[in-house]
Amino acid sequence: MPVESDAELRDVLGQETIAVVGCSATPGKDAHEIPEYLREHGYEVVPVNPYADEIFGREPYDSLTEVEEEIDVVDVFRPSEEVSGIVDQVLERDDVDIxxxxxxxxxxxxxxxxxxxxxxxxxxxxxxxxxGRLMD
Known part of the structure; x- marks a missing residue:
């Protein structure tokens, strides 16, 4: 069952490093503003976007398989039909918990x-x- 309870969500939000697949370099887009909010609240955000040259002052990775940092959470900003392939990449890693x-x-x-x-x-x-609902 997917995580739904507030207690489980709080635990998930207690992680530190979030790889954001589909992170956008364009201010105003949710895929930019939400990771920016997470950065402002102390999370290490690792952008994953093969089409961007720079996001948050760093070069984004082209895919999860290329991310060198240890990842706690993979946050997905891609269409539902792309999720299965992203999960394939997650399952190849030992470090991703969520x-x-x-x-x-x-x-x-x-x-x-x-x-x-x-x-x-x-x-x-x-x-x-x-x-904002559970941690602030």
Missing amino acids: VWLQLGIRDDEAGERVEESGRRFVQDHCMKVEH
């Missing part, structure tokens, strides 16, 4: 695969909204 799909993004089958691997899965929730 996959979080932003508001409006769902993939039950991919979520089952995440959970079967012993990791936690959040879908169709905004990380900024939940952080």
Whole structure:
């Protein structure tokens, strides 16, 4: 079952390093503003976007497989139909504990695969909204 309870969400939000797949270099877009909010609240944000040259003053990675840092959470800002492939990349890593799909993004089958691997899965929730509601 995907993470739903406030206690579980608080625990997930207690992590430190978040790789943001689909992180945008464009201010005003949710995929830029939400990771910026997370950075402002002390999270280490690792941008993943093969089409951007720089996000938050650093070069983004092209894919999760290239990320060198240890990742706690993968936050997904990509269409639902891309989630399965992103989960494939997550499952190749040993460090990722949680996959979080932003508001409006769902993939039950991919979520089952995440959970079967012993990791936690959040879908169709905004990380900024939940952080503001539960952590501030």
